[in-house]
Structure formats: C-alpha cells, structure tokens
Amino acid sequence: MNKNYIESIQKQFAYYKSLGDKTFDQLNASEIHWQPNENSNSIAIIVKHIVGNMLSRWTNFYTEDGEKNWRHRDKEFEDTYATKDEMIKDWEKGWNSLFNIISALKPENLSQIVYIRNEGHSVIEAINRQLCHYSYHIGQLVYIAKLIKDNSWTSLSIPKNKSSIYNKSKFQKEKHRGHFTDNFENL
Helix, strand or coil: CHHHHHHHHHHHHHHHHHHHHHHHHCCCCCHHHCCCCCCCCCHHHHHHHHHHHHHHHHCCCCCCCCCCCCCCHHHHHCCCCCCHHHHHHHHHHHHHHHHHHHCCCCHHHCCCEEEECCEEEEHHHHHHHHHHHHHHHHHHHHHHHHHHHHHHCCCCCCCCCCHHHHHHHHHCCCCCCCCHHHHHHHC
C-alpha cells in the first residue's frame, strides 16, 4: 500500500507540474502579468506564491517546520518577476525542492511527523495538504490562461466535445491496472 501511495503521489505531482508547464508554453511574457481585476492575482503572482510555499515546505522537510522564518508570504503576492524566464526558473527551483523529497520517500517515512506552523502532520498528511494546495493554484493558472488565450487556447485535457471519442478509445482496450497520468501526454 505505502509503495503504491508513493508512486501515485509522484505521478500526481508530475502531472500538476506538467499542467503548469504546458500553460506557460502558451503564454508570452506580458500575458503572465495579466490580472482579470485588481483584486485577482496574475499567473506570475500565483507562481511566486507556489514557489514560496514549496521552498518553505520542502526545504529540510523532516527536520524543520514547514513555515520557515525566512519566508515572507505576503511578499509572494507582489508581482516582481521581470521576465517569463525568471518566473520559470523559480518555478523549476520550487518543483526541484519538492521532487528531491518525494523521489527519496520510503514507506517507513510516511508515518513520520513533520510540522507546519507548529502543527504536527504525518508525512502522508503533509504531502496530501501540499498536493491539494498546488492543484488548487495550478487550476487557477490554467483558468487565467484560458481567459487570456480565449479561442487560441490549446486544451490540456480532453477537449470540449471530444469526451465520447476519448472514452471510446479507452474502452476499446482491455481492463488493466494503471494510473490516469500514465498517458496524460496523450490527452
């Protein structure tokens, strides 16, 4: 069970990272700074927040609280990226901090207690918390990009009005054990 959980979350995190990557591929440098209104965040701001969270949570994951004293969360909501390349470089840095921990996970680590803001979490709970947090924000990235690109948006999942074609291809195959992300490149 624990080995299956580890493999599953590794695939889930990779999947959500790829959604962000594919979103950025469709945007130019100015589009990452677009905000639907002044109370909303741009893609650049959301990325900055995700990266700040990742670096704080995954740095010294087992030995330090996940909310580091060097993190300045409120500043994550200020749009300071000068270029798209700068944003993507930070994005990669954040994901690398996560994957360094996730790729080294062992079943015996999963029940260990780690702390986030002085609250104890099993490693499973901490991972699930972050997986939900990142998927929430990556959904925002995708949605904002869809607003920006409108009809020129390339779908990252099953395209609208193509579900029956997709399902037909799936049901033509034999039942098998798999993870939905095994073929996520083909969506």
